[in-house]
Amino acid sequence: MSEAVIKLENVYKAYGKHEVLKGVNMQVNRGDIYGLVGRNGAGKTTIFKMILGLSEVNSGSVSIEGSTGKKELEKNRGKIGFLVGCRFYNYLSAEKNLMYFATVKGIPRKERKQEIARVLETVGLGDVKKPVKSFSLGMQQRLGIANAILGNPDILILDEPTNGLDPQGIADIRNLVKRLRDEYNMTVIVSSHILGELEHTADRFGIVNEGVVVKEITQQDLQENQPAVEIAVSDLEKARRVLEENGIKIMREVNEKSSLEDFYFRLVGGSKE
């Protein structure tokens, strides 16, 4: 049976009368790349706030590595690296920012420089002597990920990591996320409202809509759900006729899985257009 690293059970959160989470249940297993998908305002960021302890749960429970107590949760949050917006001291260089976080994270002094070099190499970021304020958005995102993986955390949370990136940047982040799971055994939770993007990165998905995780699915579920068949025939009109009569030769047949986007819109309503 899969080992739950993060588990939310009946998590409810409201700000005044505004209900943001209405009984969220979700489970992220060790080694998952878990995609949290949903439109803006669906509750993805609030779920992250609950996991990271930035907001109190009104009812229900959040467990990290099996712990639910306040002290244990604080301790286990030390095993989480996260990218939630780019939060750096703009007047410091990228290297000095990472040095700051390495100190706060308790990485031993002798290992700090080596660790910073490792994470910078992992994300492919050079020119780290420049102040962060001179960085492009893509560089800031990379620096954010470098910071998140500082100290080699067990769990990585990435909130919209491809926001504002060009296609090459998006592909790089996608490959990086897979590498972090495969090479460093990290469990990754990644959110996005770009469903096609997450489909290529995650292997499990939690679909969030109006404050509820309406369904958790796997890549396998996408494969098996209402498979479509593409048929190329020599003569379409004839094929239509002959298909009715069950006699025409099929030239090529391609099995396609339904896309995450298709699945999402079937589940929560709305359309791609």
Add this chain to the structure above:
Amino acid sequence: MNRLIKADLKRIVVKPTVYIVGLIMVILVLTRTASDTSSDQVNFYKAFFNNVGLIFISIPIFLSVYSDEIKSGIMVSIIGMGMDRKKVVLSKLEDALVLYGVTYLLLYITALIKNAMSGLPVTPRQNAFLFLFCVFCVIRGIGIMALASLVLFLTFSASGGMLILIVAGAAGAGLLSYIQDNTSIPLYDISYIGLLDKAFADFQNGSFGVTLLPALAYLAAIIALNIITFDRKEMDL
């Protein structure tokens, strides 16, 4: 908690503002001579350290310790890393304590140099009480900082905290004295600043400044309020 204090101090000491303010203060102390008598000169130091000094020192400390943290959103990152919120509050005040301490020590040493340069016959007792006065300035500064940080944690706005800092640092004592003088309410006497002033005066007169104790109780209470407020604060991403 020590990790956070170390990391904070390392990032703060690279900010030029801290040095510029320190340098201006040192120049002002070195260049200003109040009169030919040592007691007038010591009184000048006290007035300067307590009034102009406190506010000019407090602003860059507040900006470095709190404002940068809020503007950059790094406080959110630190909490997300699993840092105990109480420790965050206390470590910020300890940052401020270290910065106040270093600055006032620098000013005290500058005053000693100035005395030596100008050949004023400042007695060891005057020097000792000038040092004690600097310690009182640090306590006063921490109190003002704790009040400003409380507003900052309530509103998560650096400008609100800064406003309180300036009002309390620059006009607090004067305002309370004015109210006390014009009404029957002894606001100044029971205030944090008034209690500290009374305690220092008592020490100077050779008795134990017992009003230091309620002043420290005020400080403890405001720190406790900081912790309670920050512990319940919803952090936005």
